[in-house]
Amino acid sequence: MSVIDFHSHILPGIDHGCADINECMAQLDIMSSNLTDIAVATPHFYPHIHKVNTFREAVDSSVLELRTKKQSTPRICVGAEVLLCEGLESMNEFSNLCISGTKCMLIELPTHALKNGHFDTIEYMLSNGYTVLLAHIDRYFKICPNDVDTLISMGALAQINADALFHHSSCKRIFKYLEQSECICALGSDLHGSKISSYKHFVKSSKVLKEYYQAIMSRAEVLLSDAEKF
Numbered sequence: 001m002s003v004i005d006f007h008s009h010i011l012p013g014i015d016h017g018c019a020d021i022n023e024c025m026a027q028l029d030i031m032s033s034n035l036t037d038i039a040v041a042t043p044h045f046y047p048h049i050h051k052v053n054t055f056r057e058a059v060d061s062s063v064l065e066l067r068t069k070k071q072s073t074p075r076i077c078v079g080a081e082v083l084l085c086e087g088l089e090s091m092n093e094f095s096n097l098c099i100s101g102t103k104c105m106l107i108e109l110p111t112h113a114l115k116n117g118h119f120d121t122i123e124y125m126l127s128n129g130y131t132v133l134l135a136h137i138d139r140y141f142k143i144c145p146n147d148v149d150t151l152i153s154m155g156a157l158a159q160i161n162a163d164a165l166f167h168h169s170s171c172k173r174i175f176k177y178l179e180q181s182e183c184i185c186a187l188g189s190d191l192h193g194s195k196i197s198s199y200k201h202f203v204k205s206s207k208v209l210k211e212y213y214q215a216i217m218s219r220a221e222v223l224l225s226d227a228e229k230f
């Protein structure tokens with residue numbers, strides 16, 4: 001089984017999660033020393049601020065810098081944490097926001113109830129062969145739980161943040177999902193910055209998830225089977 005951290009902000013200079021290559025190397029050291037095999041780099045993409053082509057150019061040059069410095073582990077896949085907006089799918093080069101080598105996109109929901117246009121975008125993606133992976137669904141248990149359930153019933157998959165496993169109410173709800181379906185396919189640290197303590201919940205999550213931990217990692221591995229890794 002590979003340990004996969006499916007949500008992290010580790011690309012130097014792309015978002016507020018990682019200031020520069022030195023901070024990135026410190027983040028990778030934390031991951032490596034905690035036996036994380038694969039990290040998915042998911043810098044924030046905000047459709048009201050970014051254009052896909054310039055975002056990807058910045059990501060590519062960050063990756064180039066990282067490739068020259070990094071050690072063997074963890075291996076890295078490159079994606080984005082894409083904020084859902086109505087009509088997102090009509091942005092130029094939209095598909096370049098997927099995890100490289102896949103049609104899987106990590107989608108962050110807005111912090112309010114969804115509108116019809118948001119559902120239309122997800123419907124478009126699902127019917128055009130994209131895998132929609134909802135970022136940290138635990139964040140929306142209080143904001144728009146019904147919307148999360150609707151998206152999952154449409155065919156979206158879910159990622160959870162390790163931190164949520166250490167809060168009683170969100171942990172309880174995560175277990176409900178785990179018992180009822182296989183929609184939770186990814187676990188993430190959502191690492192920002194390089195404080196060792198920020199990674200402790202990801203490291204301890206196997207103890208909370210027990211047999212579900214391996215199931216989630218196996219599903220994550222399937223999602224990344226065609227992903228480019230370096």
Ligand SMILES: [Fe+2]
Pocket residue numbers: 007008009081190
């Ligand atoms: Fe994030």
